[in-house]
Amino acid sequence: MKYKKMRNHSTKGNIVLKEVSIEGNVCGEFVEFVINHIYENTGKDDVRGVYTFPIPDTAVISGIEVNLGGSVIYGKVQSKEEIEKVYENLVFSDNEKLQLEELNKDKLKLSMSTILKGEKVGIKVSYIEELSNFNNQLKLTIPHIVNPVNMFNEKDPQKEKIKYKLSLNLLIETFDKTFISSDSHPIKVEEGEGNIYKVTLKDNNCALNEDMNIWLKEEKTLEASGMIYENYEEDNGIIYLKLLPDVEGNLEDKKGNYIFLIDISYSMEGDKLKEAKTALQLCLRNLSSEDKFNVAAMGDKLTYFSNEGLVKFNNENLILASKWIDALTCENDALLFDGIKYGFDNEQPGEDNVIIIFTDDVVDNEKEILDYVSEIKTNSRIFPFGIDAAVNTYFINKIARLTMGKAEFINSGKRIEDVVLTQFNRIRGLQITDVEIDWGRMKVDKTYPRTIEYLYDGEPFSIFAKVLGDVEGVVTINGMVDNRRVQRKVMLSKVDLAVNADLIEKVWYKKRIESIENRIIYERDEIYDAMRRKIIELSTESGIISNETSFVLLEEIYEPVLGGVMRKFLPVSSSAMKEEKPVMSNFYYTQNLENIDLDQLKWDGISKEDLVRIVATQQLANGDFSYSIEDSEKEKLLYTTEAIIAFTKNNIIIDMYRNLLIKGIMYILDNYINYPEDGEILAFCYYAIKEVNSKLVVKDHQRVRINEVLEKITELMEECKFDINKIEEIILGRIQRDRNENILSEIICNLIN
Incomplete structure (x- = not known):
C-alpha cells in the first residue's frame, strides 16, 4: 500500500512535503486514523497539484478536510441522488480551487488548480478500518509516502533529499494485556491502566519510506x-x-460428498474461467481421503469428470480431475438448473452433502430454480461463488440462504483463490x-x-x-x-x-x-427501497461513506464585511460517483508444474502470495506436497516439510491455508517414523511441525499428538547424534542446494530466502 505522488504541474514550481502527523485510536480490532499532510510550494511559480490517497482494503473514509488558499474545504456525506440534483444547476469555472476527481473503495483523488508560490496546503484524511487477523495477531498498517514529483522533472535528485517532520500518536485499548511491536519502524510503547497503550515514534528522524507495520498480540487469545x-x-x-x-x-473422520459445478458459458471466456479453474484446483486439495466428489461442467449440456457419479478422493482421481479441469473450454450456454438438480440427485443420506457453484450467470429462470430448491427440502448445502459484477447477487445469496450455505462474490479485486480457501475453512470446519x-x-x-x-x-x-x-x-x-x-x-x-x-x-x-x-x-x-433509504439516513447522520452516498465538497470562506462564514460547493467529477469496476487478477497457473518453463519464469514479477498459491496446488490427496506423483516416499516427505516451512517463513497470512497445512502435518506425523536414523529428514520434520504449531491455532487433540511427536523426534535426533542447534542452518542450506532440481524446489527456495 502506498500513496501516489503529489503531482506538481510547473517547470519552476516546487511542491515539498513539510509535515505528516498521524493520529489514531484503536479499540479492539477497529481503528480510526486521522492523517494530516502539510505541503508547501517553495518554487518560483504557481502550480497545480494532484493528490491521491490509497484507501486500505477494509477501511471506509470518514472525513476529508483541505486547507488551501486561506479557506477550509471539507467533505460532507450526501446521497448520490441528492448530489446529482445539487450539481445539475451549478456552473464551475476552470480555476476552482479543488475538485474531487475520484472516490471509490480503493482510492481518493483530489486536484488543486492553483497553489501559489510560498503557499502551504493541508490535506487531512480520516478513515475507519477493521484490522486484519494475521496469524493469530492483529496487523495495523500505515501506508508509506512518496515525495511530491514535478511532472516536468520527475527525476529531480533534490526531491529525495528533502526531509519532512513525522509524528505518530496512537491510543490503543485492548481486551487483554497486549504485546505491541513494529518490524518496520522504531516505536515507543507506554502502558497505562486498564489495557490502554500509547504508541509514538522512538526516533524523530523516521520517515515513511516503507509501510509502517504495527503488530498487536494479546497475551491470551480469549474465545x-x-x-x-x-x-x-x-x-x-x-x-x-x-x-x-x-x-x-475430531474432523479427521468426517465424511463429505462434494459436487463442484463450473459455468463454462461464453461469458466466462478468458480471465473468469481461468480463475474459476484455479479455484477449483484448490477446492479439490481441501478434501480429505474420506471424501467423495465429482465435477460437472455446465455448458450446452452437462459433462462430468466421472460419468459413474461420486468417486473417492485419492491421488489417482485428484490427478485425473486436475487434468480434466485444465482442459475445459467455453461453450455457448450454461445449464445451471440442470447442474443444481444433478447435485441434489447425488445426495447421500446421513452424510455431509455440499454443492459448490462457480458462475457469472444472470439467471433468467431464477424463480423456477428458487421454487424448486425451496420445495425439495434438500439436505445439501449450496456454497455459490458469483464471479464478476454482472452476476445476479439476489439469486446467489438466496439460493445459499435457502440451503444453509453461504455465498461469496469475486467482484472487487479479490483473489478468487483466497475467497475459496476461506470458504472451505467454513465448509470443512465445525x-x-x-x-x-x-x-x-x-x-x-x-x-x-x-x-x-x-x-x-x-x-x-x-x-x-x-x-x-x-x-x-x-x-x-x-x-x-x-x-x-x-x-x-x-x-x-x-x-x-x-x-x-x-x-x-x-x-x-x-x-x-x-x-x-x-x-x-x-x-x-x-422493501428494497425502504432499506436503501435507511442506508442513506445512517450514512449521512454518521458521516461514513456507503454504497448509496458520496462526498460533496464545501468551501468555507470568512466574509469580513458580513462577519460570517460563506459556504460554496466545489466540483465533484462524475467518476467519483460511479461504482467501482471489478478487477480480475492477472496471474494464473495450472496444476501441472511440468508445463511451466523455468527459464521463462520472471521471479521479480511474482509476489510471494502467488508463489504460495502455486505450492498449494501441489498437495496430493493424502496430504503430501510433491513435484510429481512418481517421487519416492522419502522425496515426498522432504518436499512436504519444505513446502510447510515455505508457508510459515513468510510475512503473509496463512490462516486461509489451515486445511492444507493440517493435512500436511498429519502426513508428516504418520511418516516421520520410517526414517528413525536419518537426522536430516528428522530435522526437517521437527522444524516444519514446530513452525505450524507456533503460527496456527490447532485443536487440543491435535496439539497433544504434535507435542508427543516433537518429543519423540528430539529423542531420535539425539540417538543419531544430530546437532539440534544447527537445524535452521542445515535446512536452509539443503533448500539452497536443491533449488535447481525442479520448479517446485525453485519456488520453495524463492519463498524461504
Whole structure:
C-alpha cells in the first residue's frame, strides 16, 4: 500500500512535503486514523497539484478536510441522488480551487488548480478500518509516502533529499494485556491502566519510506470478550463483543460428498474461467481421503469428470480431475438448473452433502430454480461463488440462504483463490448453529448482525448491540455443535478512553450500514427501497461513506464585511460517483508444474502470495506436497516439510491455508517414523511441525499428538547424534542446494530466502 505522488504541474514550481502527523485510536480490532499532510510550494511559480490517497482494503473514509488558499474545504456525506440534483444547476469555472476527481473503495483523488508560490496546503484524511487477523495477531498498517514529483522533472535528485517532520500518536485499548511491536519502524510503547497503550515514534528522524507495520498480540487469545460504551447524556450505550470460536471436535473422520459445478458459458471466456479453474484446483486439495466428489461442467449440456457419479478422493482421481479441469473450454450456454438438480440427485443420506457453484450467470429462470430448491427440502448445502459484477447477487445469496450455505462474490479485486480457501475453512470446519444471545437484564434495542445463522470455528466474529438504559452484567452465548450444546459467557469491561467511545459509536453506524447492505441484496421493490433509504439516513447522520452516498465538497470562506462564514460547493467529477469496476487478477497457473518453463519464469514479477498459491496446488490427496506423483516416499516427505516451512517463513497470512497445512502435518506425523536414523529428514520434520504449531491455532487433540511427536523426534535426533542447534542452518542450506532440481524446489527456495 502506498500513496501516489503529489503531482506538481510547473517547470519552476516546487511542491515539498513539510509535515505528516498521524493520529489514531484503536479499540479492539477497529481503528480510526486521522492523517494530516502539510505541503508547501517553495518554487518560483504557481502550480497545480494532484493528490491521491490509497484507501486500505477494509477501511471506509470518514472525513476529508483541505486547507488551501486561506479557506477550509471539507467533505460532507450526501446521497448520490441528492448530489446529482445539487450539481445539475451549478456552473464551475476552470480555476476552482479543488475538485474531487475520484472516490471509490480503493482510492481518493483530489486536484488543486492553483497553489501559489510560498503557499502551504493541508490535506487531512480520516478513515475507519477493521484490522486484519494475521496469524493469530492483529496487523495495523500505515501506508508509506512518496515525495511530491514535478511532472516536468520527475527525476529531480533534490526531491529525495528533502526531509519532512513525522509524528505518530496512537491510543490503543485492548481486551487483554497486549504485546505491541513494529518490524518496520522504531516505536515507543507506554502502558497505562486498564489495557490502554500509547504508541509514538522512538526516533524523530523516521520517515515513511516503507509501510509502517504495527503488530498487536494479546497475551491470551480469549474465545469471547466484550467492551461497553455508556452514553450517560442519552441513557444508552453500545456493547461490542469479539468472538473467536474454538470448537473442539475430531474432523479427521468426517465424511463429505462434494459436487463442484463450473459455468463454462461464453461469458466466462478468458480471465473468469481461468480463475474459476484455479479455484477449483484448490477446492479439490481441501478434501480429505474420506471424501467423495465429482465435477460437472455446465455448458450446452452437462459433462462430468466421472460419468459413474461420486468417486473417492485419492491421488489417482485428484490427478485425473486436475487434468480434466485444465482442459475445459467455453461453450455457448450454461445449464445451471440442470447442474443444481444433478447435485441434489447425488445426495447421500446421513452424510455431509455440499454443492459448490462457480458462475457469472444472470439467471433468467431464477424463480423456477428458487421454487424448486425451496420445495425439495434438500439436505445439501449450496456454497455459490458469483464471479464478476454482472452476476445476479439476489439469486446467489438466496439460493445459499435457502440451503444453509453461504455465498461469496469475486467482484472487487479479490483473489478468487483466497475467497475459496476461506470458504472451505467454513465448509470443512465445525460450526455453531442455533445461536442465541442472552443479554441478561439489559434492554437491547438493535443488534448487528440482526440474526446469527452460524459461527464458524476459528473465524473471528464481532457483534454490536445498542442498549437502552443501564449497560452492565454478563452476556451469554448459546448454540449447538452437531448434537451437543455449547455456551460461552462474556464479562464486559468499560471503554476508558473517550476517543474510543466515539470510535465505537462510529463503528456501530458502520456495522449497521453494512448489515443493511448485506440484507438488501435479498430484497426487491418496496422493501428494497425502504432499506436503501435507511442506508442513506445512517450514512449521512454518521458521516461514513456507503454504497448509496458520496462526498460533496464545501468551501468555507470568512466574509469580513458580513462577519460570517460563506459556504460554496466545489466540483465533484462524475467518476467519483460511479461504482467501482471489478478487477480480475492477472496471474494464473495450472496444476501441472511440468508445463511451466523455468527459464521463462520472471521471479521479480511474482509476489510471494502467488508463489504460495502455486505450492498449494501441489498437495496430493493424502496430504503430501510433491513435484510429481512418481517421487519416492522419502522425496515426498522432504518436499512436504519444505513446502510447510515455505508457508510459515513468510510475512503473509496463512490462516486461509489451515486445511492444507493440517493435512500436511498429519502426513508428516504418520511418516516421520520410517526414517528413525536419518537426522536430516528428522530435522526437517521437527522444524516444519514446530513452525505450524507456533503460527496456527490447532485443536487440543491435535496439539497433544504434535507435542508427543516433537518429543519423540528430539529423542531420535539425539540417538543419531544430530546437532539440534544447527537445524535452521542445515535446512536452509539443503533448500539452497536443491533449488535447481525442479520448479517446485525453485519456488520453495524463492519463498524461504
